[in-house]
Amino acid sequence: xxxxxxxxxxxxxxxxxxxxIECDVGRxxxxxxGTCVKFADLxxxxxxxxxxxxxxxxxxxxxxQAPIVVRxxxxxxxxxxxxxxxxxxxxxxxxxxAGLLDIGRIKVFxxxxxxxxxxxxxxxxxxxxxxxxxxxxxxVDRCSPEADCDEIELPAAQQFLIKI
Amino acid sequence: xxxxxxxxxxxxxxxxxxxxIECDVGRxxxxxxGTCVKFADLxxxxxxxxxxxxxxxxxxxxxxQAPIVVRxxxxxxxxxxxxxxxxxxxxxxxxxxAGLLDIGRIKVFxxxxxxxxxxxxxxxxxxxxxxxxxxxxxxVDRCSPEADCDEIELPAAQQFLIKI
Numbered sequence: 001x002x003x004x005x006x007x008x009x010x011x012x013x014x015x016x017x018x019x020x021i022e023c024d025v026g027r028x029x030x031x032x033x034g035t036c037v038k039f040a041d042l043x044x045x046x047x048x049x050x051x052x053x054x055x056x057x058x059x060x061x062x063x064x065q066a067p068i069v070v071r072x073x074x075x076x077x078x079x080x081x082x083x084x085x086x087x088x089x090x091x092x093x094x095x096x097x098a099g100l101l102d103i104g105r106i107k108v109f110x111x112x113x114x115x116x117x118x119x120x121x122x123x124x125x126x127x128x129x130x131x132x133x134x135x136x137x138x139x140v141d142r143c144s145p146e147a148d149c150d151e152i153e154l155p156a157a158q159q160f161l162i163k164i
Numbered sequence: 165x166x167x168x169x170x171x172x173x174x175x176x177x178x179x180x181x182x183x184x185i186e187c188d189v190g191r192x193x194x195x196x197x198g199t200c201v202k203f204a205d206l207x208x209x210x211x212x213x214x215x216x217x218x219x220x221x222x223x224x225x226x227x228x229q230a231p232i233v234v235r236x237x238x239x240x241x242x243x244x245x246x247x248x249x250x251x252x253x254x255x256x257x258x259x260x261x262a263g264l265l266d267i268g269r270i271k272v273f274x275x276x277x278x279x280x281x282x283x284x285x286x287x288x289x290x291x292x293x294x295x296x297x298x299x300x301x302x303x304v305d306r307c308s309p310e311a312d313c314d315e316i317e318l319p320a321a322q323q324f325l326i327k328i
Contacts, residue, residue, distance in 0.1 A: 023222055023300070032291040036225040041307065045218040047211070054209040054218050056246060056282070056304065058187055061200040082220060084302050086250050116302070118220070127196040136187070138248050138280070138302055140220065143205065 001069070003161040006092055006110035009117070014109065017095040017123045019043045021084055021116030043118035046080045047142040055143035059083070061091075061130040068162040070094055070108075072153045073101065073124040079142025083128065084116030086136045092129035092162060098122030103158045110164075124152070131164065165233070167325040170256055170274035173281070178273065181259040181287045183207045185248055185280030207282035210244045211306045219307035223247070225255075225294040232326040234258055234272075236317045237265065237288040243306025247292065248280030250300045256293035256326060262286030267322050274328075288316070295328065 007013065011020045021042045029038045047054040073096060085091060093109040096102060101124055110131075111117065116138075119125050128137060142148065154160075171177065175184045185206045193202045211218040237260060249255060257273040260266060265288055274295075275281065280302075283289050292301060306312065318324075 021220060021222070021302075023224065031223075032225070035228060036223050036292055038303075039222040039224070041219050041221060043220045045220060047218050054211050054304075055205050056185060056207045056209060057205060058185070058203040059195075059200050060187065060203070061196070064199060084248075084250065086248065086252075086302075088251075128200055138185075138250075139202075140218075140304055 001159065001161050003163045004108045005163045006108045009093060009109040009111040009115055014117065016097050018080065018118045018120040021082065021118060022114060043082050045082065045140065046121055049078050050144065052079055052142040052144040055141055057139040059128055059137045059139050060134060061128045061137065062134050063130045063132060068129065069159055070126055070162065071159050072151055073126055074149055074151045075122050075124045076142065076148050077122050077150060078148045080118055080121055081139065081141040082116060082118040083137045083139055085113050086138050088113035089133060089135045090131050091135060092131065093117055094126035094129065096124035101152055103154065108162055165323065165325050167327045168272045169327045170272045173257060173273040173275040173279055178281065180261050182244065182282045182284040185246065185282060186278060207246050209246065209304065210285055213242050214308065216243055216306035216308040219305055221303040223292055223301045223303050224298060225292040225301065226298050227294045227296060232293065233323055234290055234326065235323050236315055237290055238313055238315045239286050239288045240306065240312045241286050241314060242312045244282055244285055245303065245305040246280060246282040247301045247303055249277050250302050252277035253297060253299045254295050255299060256295060257281055258290035258293065260288035265316055267318065272326055
């Protein structure tokens with residue numbers, strides 16, 4: 001089985017898939033009588049298309065046991081989905097560009113406990129891959145009466161391991 | 165000057181002002197092949213009224229020096245504003261019901277580092293009051309070309325201390 005070594009998560013490398021949510025000094029404003037720095041507008045949220053509404057959840061994820069095998073990906077075609085770690089622990093992000101799934105363009109990133117991600121509409125991604133210990137994430141996504149989640153199982157020959 | 169001792173933040177006590185965002189077992193669902201508990205739909209977000217859009221920020225707040233004096237409150241009449249602590253530290257929440265500000269109905273809560281709050285549209289509130297150390301918050305609110313923030317300075321005789 002092939003294996004992929006995660007790369008560090010950066011805004012540039014993640015740009016084809018969405019935004020990295022982090023304290024970006026280029027977006028810093030001082031507010032509240034000088035007692036607070038606001039890092040403003042860190043994700044392009046799209047939550048209200050086709051009768052959807054914005055929703056907020058907490059996910060509490062258990063790390064998968066090694067070896068971590070990527071067998072399937074999912075996407076939300078009608079809205080963005082943002083994850084931010086609230087236990088300051090690293091996690092893995094597995095993505096492929098929106099559109100027809102191109103397995104050759106799957107990327108694996110290792111996020112620090114200070115980085116969130118916002119998946120653009122249609123970005124293929126693996127579910128939340130906590131590392132080290134059980135970890136909570138604050139999640140903001142689109143909620144609608146009809147489910148908006150497509151899943152694809154990778155052909156056995158194209159499933160792969162993540163080397164951590 | 166009068167002083168107020170904060171009360172513990174609970175969903176019931178906070179209900180007139182919005183929602184407490186926390187791992188509520190009544191909202192737990194198991195997802196992702198049994199590896200994740202989703203605490204679903206924890207806040208009633210209203211972000212798209214009158215041409216607004218959903219926005220996400222990180223606030224990094226410095227604790228005020230004691231004594232903490234409440235001198236002014238603000239409100240966002242057209243949208244909700246959610247705060248979730250991402251450094252697991254407690255903070256103070258000062259609120260009054262939406263509508264004409266009734267100083268007699270101001271409440272002060274102490275939130276744990278595992279509790280967020282979502283201010284309903286129009287809820288009067290003090291800005292982010294970190295405790296102990298500099299603390300980051302993930303913030304989700306309504307963004308629009310026109311500012312949506314009303315501020316009221318309390319008359320000197322009605323300003324008060326928070327006893328912590």
